[in-house]
Amino acid sequence: MSVEKSIKSLSSAIKNVVLGFAIFILTMFVTIYGINTFYERPQYNDYCEEFKTVKYISDEASCIELGGRWTAQEIQCIQDSKSITTPCPQGYCDNDYTCRKDFETASEKYSRNVFLIAVPLGILIIALGTFIFNLNPVGVGLMFGGIGTLIYGAGGYWQYSENLFKFLISLVGLGIVIWFAYRFNKK
Template identity: 25%
Template sequence: MDKKKVLITIAIAVIFALFIGYGIEVFHDSPNVDDFCNPNLYDIKNQSSCEQNNGTWQKYQQLEPKIEGQEGFCQTPEKCYRDYDLIQSGHDKIVFIACIIIGLIAIVAGILLRKEIIGTGFLSGGILVILYGTLRYWRYADEVLKFVLLGIVLAVLIWIGYKKIK
């Protein structure tokens, strides 16, 4: 393959992966942490205002540099981060499932397409989409699921090697 074909193939792969990633976000928005945790708590400068806004007042430790005229800072409640993380994990699971399905379709289409640069671009883009979805959900997946996912990816890559590369 000459340089132009290689560049077009890479461009198709990357733009396809970005298109799918942004497309999923258009139709299924990521949760916003500000919907769960008050972003203004860090601007609060006294304990009573902090507690009125459901924050936890933290006094500065002796070793930390103090801000002039301020005894501590307002900490966001841990519950808001747990709630946000729970919703975020559900969103990332949907992204993961959508990416697996779309990525596999792109890989199969890439193998079936006759035009080499387009087929290889779709195949590579499908792999990138699967990688994107897997990375989004990786921290929430348990160890067995991670092992199975890596095994499936390895099997698909070996299969692609036999089918596509001669």
């Protein structure tokens, strides 16, 4: 009888792990797709038109007029047969420099705002999983979903933030998780 009880207990534990994992994944889907549904990510094509034909731009003034950035270079070209040097183009034009900078600025702002949305949402989801749901698979799944939401929010903005900011956010996050663990296990 004890072997049968052990098998039932193991089966129940496996089911709880699978349910917790499913809740974790679905919590991530709901938060990420929810944020992206109500707050759209900037698209490159909204800032820079697609260049259908590549037009050679040979001078700085024309490049700047198109919103590009001219990069000067001083090189000499050699003709094939006579080894005579002739002037080469004295630079090149980065056609979408200005619009790309605008897109990058909008992307940074978007990432910061997603961070400001996802971090409190992740903390709230962790709190719900910790204090509200007594069923282990639900609570654990939600807590992992909250952690995943925190990672999603911080991950997008991480590249734009300074090390001090990263340190402080990590420190605060660690403090909050320790506090949750302490409060939860005190019950």
